[in-house]
Structures are given as structure tokens and as C-alpha cells.
Amino acid sequence: MNSESIITAQNVEKWYDNNFHVLRGVDLQVNKQEVVVIMGPSGSGKSTFIRTFNALEPYQKGQIVIDGTKLSNDLKNIETIRREVGMVFQQFNLFPHLTVLQNVTLAPIWVRKWSKNKAEEVAMQLLEKVGILEQASKFPGQLSGGQQQRVAIARALAMQPKIMLFDEPTSALDPEMVREVLDTMRNLAESGMTMVCVTHEVGFAREVADRVVFMDEGTIVEIATPEDFFNNPQEERSQEFLSQIL
Numbered sequence: 001m002n003s004e005s006i007i008t009a010q011n012v013e014k015w016y017d018n019n020f021h022v023l024r025g026v027d028l029q030v031n032k033q034e035v036v037v038i039m040g041p042s043g044s045g046k047s048t049f050i051r052t053f054n055a056l057e058p059y060q061k062g063q064i065v066i067d068g069t070k071l072s073n074d075l076k077n078i079e080t081i082r083r084e085v086g087m088v089f090q091q092f093n094l095f096p097h098l099t100v101l102q103n104v105t106l107a108p109i110w111v112r113k114w115s116k117n118k119a120e121e122v123a124m125q126l127l128e129k130v131g132i133l134e135q136a137s138k139f140p141g142q143l144s145g146g147q148q149q150r151v152a153i154a155r156a157l158a159m160q161p162k163i164m165l166f167d168e169p170t171s172a173l174d175p176e177m178v179r180e181v182l183d184t185m186r187n188l189a190e191s192g193m194t195m196v197c198v199t200h201e202v203g204f205a206r207e208v209a210d211r212v213v214f215m216d217e218g219t220i221v222e223i224a225t226p227e228d229f230f231n232n233p234q235e236e237r238s239q240e241f242l243s244q245i246l
């Protein structure tokens, strides 16, 4: 792991329109090539927090800097940020009327202005990497959930991001498909990608994460190595959470 920071969030505060104070002064620094897993009870603000990293959610106070670019709410740097930060969601969010290949090449052609040939060449490499090359000409509805999620990962990677965000990527999958998606994420981590993953998958966190961040009620309660977090949590709220999930 590289010790150079690529995400710096300082004292981030956010209120939803209904005045709900969802992020209450959150600080986090993620280093290049680091894998951070964010865990915490439902409603603690995990999704909201990572969605601020690619400007899907505005925030009202504090500062977020992504690879040297300040993420301000005037959306000035939004194109730069979105190019650098890929995201995979719980619901795969693929375009149902486009083939797998078209889903993966769409953004590189329109945003990166690549030729169709170049975009398809890169897409085929990525589909091979995530193990679904033979599905390239199918439509999302013809694939299993696990395969669709791997298309979503390939689609995000096609933009050649520096950071990948995962928001509960296996929560909508049947149990037998969870493994193939986690294996794909593990391979990506091994290739040196910087990753921030909201997930309840303890095995993945134990094996792949460099650090586990535990959030509760809009704050970060504890940050620790997986070994320390799962074997010897320091905070009472972490202990309570772990006693429910382990």
C-alpha cells in the first residue's frame, strides 16, 4: 500500500432537505491502493458518505479532496471527479435495452471520446477480466444477478478510474452469486485499485480490507485493521454491532 492520500474528507457535515443531520463531522483519509471497508448499522450514513465522494450527494460543511481536486458543491470539478471515481451500486443500474458490450462502451465513447473500436477492445479485455466475455452480446435481462453486477464493475472500470466505490454490491444477490462478485472485487484489490466498499461481508472485510471504518449515527466511531476490529473492537458501539452480526 502507498502512503499517499487520494481521498481526504475533513469534518464533512450533511443535512438532507428534511433537516435530518445525516453526516455529523466525518473525517477520513484513504491512501492510494488502499482498500477500506465501511460497516455500520442500517441508516448510519454509510451510503450517503461514499456518495459524497463522487458528488452524487452534496454536503454542506467540511471539505472533500479527491486526488488533489476539491469537490465543491458548485459542481465545477464534477467531470474530473466522475472520471476518476467509479461506482458500483446495490442495484446494478445497467441499461436494459443495451447489450453488455454497449453498456460497457457507452461512457468511454461519449465521455472519454474514444473510438468505437478502442472502446470495444478495452471493454472486451475488461469483460474477460471479470469472467463474462462470452456474455458480451447479451442483454442484462438475460444474465444472472452476479453476472450483471460483474458487467457493472466492468462498466465502471472502462472509464479507467483511480478509485472505485462499492455500495453494498452483493446485497441484492442470491447467496450463490455473492462469491463471484466478491472474487472479482478481490482481484481488483490485488491489482492495486483504491477501493472504498460499503458491505456487510465480514469475510471480504477480514481478507481484503486494509482498514475497517465503523460508522454509527452519522459519525465514524472506530477505524481499525480488520484483525483489530473483528477480534478486539475498542468502542462499545462497535462491540454491540459486532455482537449482532458475528
Ligand SMILES: Nc1ncnc2c1ncn2[C@@H]1O[C@H](COP(=O)(O)OP(=O)(O)OP(=O)(O)O)[C@@H](O)[C@H]1O
Pocket: 016, 017, 018, 020, 022, 040, 041, 042, 043, 044, 045, 046, 047, 048, 049
Ligand atoms: N434523500 C433522503 N432524504 C432524507 N433522508 C434520507 C435520504 N436518503 C437517506 N436518508 C436517511 O439518511 C440516513 C442514512 O442513510 P444511508 O443510506 O446513508 O445509510 P446507510 O448506513 O447506508 O444504511 P443502509 O445500510 O440501510 O443502506 C437514513 O436514516 C435514511 O433514512
